[in-house]
Structure formats: C-alpha cells, structure tokens
Amino acid sequence: MPETHNSSHPISASTSTRSALGCQLLVDLHCCDRALLNDVTFVRKQLLEAARQAGATVIGETFHSFSPCGVTGTLSLQESHLSIHTWPEHQYAAVDIFTCGDSVDPWCAYELLKAAFEAERGSAMEIHRGRPDVL
Amino acid sequence: MPETHNSSHPISASTSTRSALGCQLLVDLHCCDRALLNDVTFVRKQLLEAARQAGATVIGETFHSFSPCGVTGTLSLQESHLSIHTWPEHQYAAVDIFTCGDSVDPWCAYELLKAAFEAERGSAMEIHRGRPDVL
Numbered sequence: 001m002p003e004t005h006n007s008s009h010p011i012s013a014s015t016s017t018r019s020a021l022g023c024q025l026l027v028d029l030h031c032c033d034r035a036l037l038n039d040v041t042f043v044r045k046q047l048l049e050a051a052r053q054a055g056a057t058v059i060g061e062t063f064h065s066f067s068p069c070g071v072t073g074t075l076s077l078q079e080s081h082l083s084i085h086t087w088p089e090h091q092y093a094a095v096d097i098f099t100c101g102d103s104v105d106p107w108c109a110y111e112l113l114k115a116a117f118e119a120e121r122g123s124a125m126e127i128h129r130g131r132p133d134v135l
Numbered sequence: 136m137p138e139t140h141n142s143s144h145p146i147s148a149s150t151s152t153r154s155a156l157g158c159q160l161l162v163d164l165h166c167c168d169r170a171l172l173n174d175v176t177f178v179r180k181q182l183l184e185a186a187r188q189a190g191a192t193v194i195g196e197t198f199h200s201f202s203p204c205g206v207t208g209t210l211s212l213q214e215s216h217l218s219i220h221t222w223p224e225h226q227y228a229a230v231d232i233f234t235c236g237d238s239v240d241p242w243c244a245y246e247l248l249k250a251a252f253e254a255e256r257g258s259a260m261e262i263h264r265g266r267p268d269v270l
Contacts, residue, residue, distance in 0.1 A: 064194050092270055127260075
C-alpha cells in the first residue's frame with residue numbers, strides 16, 4: 001500500500017467537518033503520577049502503544065529526558081504526529097494527537113494515555129485542521 | 136547551563152496567562168507554493184532556521200516525504216516542539232509551534248515560515264497549555 005497523506009475524514013469528525021484534512025486533539029492530563037511522567041522509558045513505551053492501538057504507523061521518534069525533571073517525546077506518524085511534554089513537578093502532561101485519514105482513532109490514544117499516567121483529570125480540545133471551507 | 140523545562144512565562148503571553156507552562160501556536164498556512172511544500176529538503180531547512188531564529192535549541196528531528204506528495208517534519212526542542220504537515224495539492228500546511236520558557240519567540244518562527252512557503256494567507260491560534268488556574 002503506498003504511503004500517503006490521506007485526505008479523507010477523521011473517524012470522530014462531525015458531518016460538517018468530515019472533509020477537514022486533519023484532526024488534532026490538544027490533551028491536558030492533570031494530577032498524574034509524578035514518577036511515571038518522569039520516566040522516559042515508560043513515556044516512550046506508552047506513546048508507541050497509544051499509536052499502535054489507535055491504528056497509526058510510526059515513521060520516526062525522538063525522546064528526551066530533562067534535568068532536573070521532565071520528558072519530551074515526539075512520534076512522527078504516517079498519519080501526522082503524536083507528542084508529549086511532561087512537567088512531573090506539576091503532575092501535568094500536554095499531549096498532542098494529530099491525525100489524518102480515517103484509519104486512526106485519536107480518542108483511543110487519548111484514553112490509553114490518560115489511564116497510563118493515572119491522570120485524575122483529562123481534557124481534550126478537538127481542532128479540525130485544513131477545513132474545506134477555508135482551504 | 137543545565138537543560139530543563141523552563142516553567143516561566145512565554146514572551147507573548149498576556150499578564151493573566153504569564154505563568155502558563157507552555158505557549159502553542161496552531162498555524163494554518165494557505166495558498167502556499169506547491170513545489171516548496173513538497174520539497175522535504177527545503178521544509179527541513181526552513182524549520183531548522185525558524186527554530187534558530189526563534190531562539191530554540193533543537194534536540195531531535197524527523198522528516199519524511201510522502202508519495203505521491205506531502206511532507207511531515209517534527210523538531211524536538213529543548214523548549215518543546217515544532218511540527219509541520221504539508222498538503223501541496225491544497226497549497227496548505229499545518230504548523231504547530233509549542234514553546235515553553237521566556238527565551239523563545241514562537242511568533243518569529245510563524246513569520247519566517249509564512250514567508251518561506253510564500254503563503255498568501257496565514258493564521259495562528261495561540262493556546263496556553265498548563266494554565267496555573269487549572270493545574
């Protein structure tokens with residue numbers, strides 16, 4: 001199967017936005033486990049698992065552990081990208097799940113990561129990128 | 136200087152949001168030059184230059200050219216990340232500029248990329264991540 005940006009609608013898009021090129025979830029995870037947020041090996045494993053369960057194909061990755069604390073991770077996907085930045089001192093992580101095409105479910109990745117980091121509160125803002133009415 | 140997530144305010148934050156952990160620009164570039172959007176070497180060069188001029192430090196990168204067209208690029212930054220997904224067939228690019236700390240100016244990166252891809256229209260939505268009132 002040729003690799004390509006798939007321009008069709010994301011799974012969770014409403015009827016009016018079905019043909020947006022991309023669907024992006026801006027995810028805030030609050031009251032997470034501090035140790036998990038600071039463990040770059042754990043963070044990497046969870047992001048890869050979230051991509052896999054969401055149906056995405058990973059084509060590149062970068063993970064980095066900061067001193068004194070914090071982790072940054074990005075996965076490049078055939079269907080766009082998945083990123084995380086953690087602030088263990090605030091028990092907080094900012095996650096972006098950017099997908100295109102109808103083969104990936106970003107909400108699946110959201111639920112997995114919320115559970116993985118033991119977030120007591122999670123929220124996601126869904127943004128449609130490249131909406132047909134403004135292209 | 137030790138590398139760290141800097142939790143202080145982003146340059147362009149208003150007084151009320153100064154202590155948000157991160158500042159994210161969701162950038163839409165419309166009516167860009169098709170050939171430039173499809174040239175992965177050019178895209179990489181411009182993202183690296185945007186990061187440099189904005190004052191960011193690159194700690195990792197992934198760039199990929201799709202068939203039949205389209206480019207995905209991500210830069211991991213000491214100050215978060217910079218990503219781009221291009222749809223040359225729509226003359227459109229979706230760019231994310233996620234920064235933390237007060238040493239990086241995301242708007243500088245926005246202006247550089249808008250000019251580089253010869254976008255006739257550009258817009259940016261500024262989102263403050265990890266706002267102190269919800270941490």
